[in-house]
Amino acid sequence: MNRRIKSFCFSSALIASLFLTWIFPIPPVSAFPLSNEEQEILEKSLSIVEIDREIARIEIRRQEAERSLLDLTEALVTTEAKMLVSQERAGARLKAYYMGEREDLLTALLSTNSWKDFFKVLDYYELIMERDRDILTAYKKDLAKLNKSKKQLSALTNNLTQMKENLLKQRERVIELQRSVDSKLGASTDPEHLRVMIEELTTYWENVGLHEVRRYFSALASAMMDFQDFLKDHQDSLVSENGGYVLVIREEDLNAFLHSKNALLSNMAFIFEKEKIVATGSREGLNLRVEGHYTVEDEPQNALIFHVDRLVFNGLELPDTTRTELQNDFDLGFYPQKIVPFVKAYEAAIQKGTLTVKLKLSL
Incomplete structure (x- = not known):
């Protein structure tokens, strides 16, 4: 009975998604380069x-x-x-x-x-x-x-x-x-054309785009809640050093972990660049790019908090209000003490291909 209900819910969600895409087709802004x-x-x-x-x-x-x-x-x-x-x-x-x-x-x-x-x-x-x-x-x-x-x-x-x-x-x-x-x-030489583009973009964003962006962030937040599972599969990532520990997260390992947690995230790729993380995803005409960085914070508890520095939807950069809202609504950070109870993070560094977190004993 539960399986039937789940199947029905999944089918309903799929039909709703297809219906929305049909009613609000991908706007022309994603179909060709813009001036x-x-x-x-x-x-x-x-x-x-x-x-x-x-x-x-x-x-x-x-x-x-x-x-x-x-x-x-x-x-x-x-x-x-x-x-x-x-x-x-x-x-x-x-x-x-x-x-x-x-x-x-x-x-x-x-x-x-x-x-x-x-x-x-x-x-x-x-x-x-x-x-x-x-x-x-x-x-x-x-x-x-x-x-x-x-x-x-x-x-x-x-x-x-x-x-x-x-x-x-x-x-x-x-x-x-x-x-x-x-x-x-x-x-403009063709203001009516621009007005139509604005109207199509607004309609698509309000009815499909925002919902999909929040779905991606929700999936990421859910996966990060299970980050302690990452170490079970990558025990060599955590090594003892100078009376503390160093956690080295490799780009390819993080991608494999996130992809295993949610099928939606299989469309996303995480890239570690110098001092920033870039996540890009594409699905059914929707393109998303998220740029951000981590900071170590101790209040209300020791954690690596992810800050959204840039958010681009279908090539269009969204304002700071949207970034702040998503950052507040979805926690993309992780908490070292959930991994090892007696340690706390004190430094995080992003380099090409890796995220390195330094941990010290906190007894």
Whole structure:
């Protein structure tokens, strides 16, 4: 039964993919070389689409942040009101200690004439002391909660300010790009042809291209989660050196590993060049090129984090907003401590054909 369901899901996905390709055919931009003018106009048009999408994402996050800010402000008012009551009670208890009222109870305890009276007063004394402790503990908790809420409110306010500034910056970018595109269309000898190309590209990107690019990144992220399997097949890649270890990943070995993890990745080739990694893939008229590098980072945990420096779709470079989104949504890094628990990376170097990671003991 499960096999039938899986077969049905695969067939449905295949039919959907073919349907989308039929409805949104590969745009002419991939069919023949573009002039410099066409290249620039189409890249800027694609950037407008992507930055507009980023603006929409920021706007959603901004609205969520404003709602959270309102809820947090209301909660803070309630906490402050409770805090005043708690503060008064705690103050009264502390005053009682300093004014000697608790000493009077202790004196009464010691001046009893029988064990029966002694234990009665003792029970009363312990009950009062327990109540005092509860009030003072509640005061401490309310104070901690108040301070935490104030920090959250401050952080959220700062984030909201940054979001608004980013929103304005992205809107200005779109206006400038649109102005440039309109200017070039106005100066073109065949503006209608360019408008058709822009429309076809936009339609294809929004309905097929973006989905496919995210599929590639999702497949890569999934494969990198299983990177510890790489060492099982390439144990000679990790060698002891100078009280630590050196992990040498060869280009051909990484390609073989990734291809074995996902059939989609069999269309991609990873090339190690000086100080950068280049990944290229091509499938059904879609061409993708990703350039990036690794950095060693210790927060929140020791890891080699992959940074997308350049992203090219069907010969057109995508803006930084798309690179950042994909980098945040899909983790293409790997974590040395998942491979060897007692080591941490401290250096990564990319040379022609190899990626070398230096590891040191972390006990």
